[in-house]
Amino acid sequence: MLGRGKADSSIKKRDPSEFEERLSRWRRHIHANPELSFEETETTAFIAGELEKLGLTPRGFKLGTGLWCDIPAADDAPAKDVVALRADIDALPMSEASGESFSSEAEGVSHSCGHDGHTAMLLGAAELLVADPPPRPVRLIFQPAEETMPGGAKTCVEEGVVKGVDRILALHCDPHRKVGEVGVTAGPITSSNAKIGVHVHSDGGHTARPHETQDTVHALAQIVMGLGGVIDRRTDPRSGTVLTWGSVNAGGSAPNVIPDSGELWGTLRSADRDVWATIEPIVREAIEHLAALYEIRAEVDYIQGVPPVVNDADCAELAAQAVESVLGSEGVGSADQSSGGEDFAWYTEEIPGVYLRLGVSDGESEETDLHHPGFVLDERALAHGARIFDAFARLHRAE
Numbered sequence: 001m002l003g004r005g006k007a008d009s010s011i012k013k014r015d016p017s018e019f020e021e022r023l024s025r026w027r028r029h030i031h032a033n034p035e036l037s038f039e040e041t042e043t044t045a046f047i048a049g050e051l052e053k054l055g056l057t058p059r060g061f062k063l064g065t066g067l068w069c070d071i072p073a074a075d076d077a078p079a080k081d082v083v084a085l086r087a088d089i090d091a092l093p094m095s096e097a098s099g100e101s102f103s104s105e106a107e108g109v110s111h112s113c114g115h116d117g118h119t120a121m122l123l124g125a126a127e128l129l130v131a132d133p134p135p136r137p138v139r140l141i142f143q144p145a146e147e148t149m150p151g152g153a154k155t156c157v158e159e160g161v162v163k164g165v166d167r168i169l170a171l172h173c174d175p176h177r178k179v180g181e182v183g184v185t186a187g188p189i190t191s192s193n194a195k196i197g198v199h200v201h202s203d204g205g206h207t208a209r210p211h212e213t214q215d216t217v218h219a220l221a222q223i224v225m226g227l228g229g230v231i232d233r234r235t236d237p238r239s240g241t242v243l244t245w246g247s248v249n250a251g252g253s254a255p256n257v258i259p260d261s262g263e264l265w266g267t268l269r270s271a272d273r274d275v276w277a278t279i280e281p282i283v284r285e286a287i288e289h290l291a292a293l294y295e296i297r298a299e300v301d302y303i304q305g306v307p308p309v310v311n312d313a314d315c316a317e318l319a320a321q322a323v324e325s326v327l328g329s330e331g332v333g334s335a336d337q338s339s340g341g342e343d344f345a346w347y348t349e350e351i352p353g354v355y356l357r358l359g360v361s362d363g364e365s366e367e368t369d370l371h372h373p374g375f376v377l378d379e380r381a382l383a384h385g386a387r388i389f390d391a392f393a394r395l396h397r398a399e
């Protein structure tokens with residue numbers, strides 16, 4: 001069972017500015033010490049240490065990094081209808097160029113997706129919930145490896161982290177939205193993502209006599225241009241399905257030599273869950289047929305990624321109430337579905353949940369996107385996120 005009760009009594013009399021300073025301190029520590037997916041060892045130890053200071057008992061995942069932790073309800077109400085709150089904790093394999101004094105100290109690794117902020121917000125929520133226990137138990141999930149495919153969430157869910165959980169909330173930093181505003185919407189909010197690899201082989205030969213061999217370059221070019229067209233005709237045009245090639249390589253050594261192999265890598269995204277679930281055979285068939293026109297056998301790697309996150313209508317309503325209680329009605333904004341993928345979808349495949357876009361732009365600096373080396377966030381958003389987590393955990397779902 002849970003450890004409980006040795007919380008520092010000074011937390012109950014917290015001063016808001018002290019709370020904000022603490023959030024900022026946590027965030028900056030994690031920011032300066034980023035760790036890649038599945039390697040978040042120090043980050044996990046840091047989170048565990050802070051939770052233990054609150055009298056909580058964190059538990060690890062089999063993945064080896066990340067952790068989860070339960071906060072009991074007021075008066076030890078029975079552990080049913082648990083509310084889960086999730087933060088992702090991993091960083092990206094890219095350098096930072098934000099100019100912040102607390103920039104990454106790890107070469108080629110940075111928190112350019114704001115997961116350092118998410119982690120600090122959830123630690124802040126833990127503090128608020130311990131100081132004033134909620135009506136239902138709360139499960140905090142500090143999840144590793146969001147930036148991978150199909151994402152650390154899949155394994156966490158398979159381990160049973162949402163068993164007995166009634167609903168779940170996650171927030172993501174949104175640098176295109178001003179601090180003080182949160183995007184809330186019911187229905188799909190992110191898109192699916194699959195990775196496609198195509199490998200072709202031929203005997204190779206002289207470019208003067210392509211008819212005597214199999215032209216790998218021509219076949220790859222037809223697949224690059226042709227597959228998108230096939231997908232356009234075989235999926236509902238309203239599904240927001242987009243194929244983009246990121247790597248094309250035929251490894252040719254000379255302008256007059258047909259290379260004997262080549263490969264393509266790309267991503268296939270869709271705003272539609274049914275397309276995510278059903279399109280793989282169409283992709284395989286189209287690639288194989290396009291290559292066969294050139295007497296080339298194509299091997300296809302189809303690596304299925306996350307489905308779209310679909311926000312539950314009741315949870316979105318509760319989240320809007322939570323945001324309003326923290327930021328006022330003007331803080332509740334709308335949110336469009338993005339074509340980005342998010343492994344929070346593995347939770348919403350299992351239980352009702354909601355994913356919010358938290359404004360982190362100061363409205364003055366030049367906007368920088370997520371996954372950009374210059375990404376910065378306005379730290380006032382940290383307290384907003386912590387308090388929205390806290391408020392959501394205290395609301396009741398209509399029965």
Ligand SMILES: [Zn+2]
Nearest residue numbers: 113147370371
């Ligand atoms: Zn990201």
Ligand SMILES: [Zn+2]
Nearest residue numbers: 113114115172
């Ligand atoms: Zn992210």
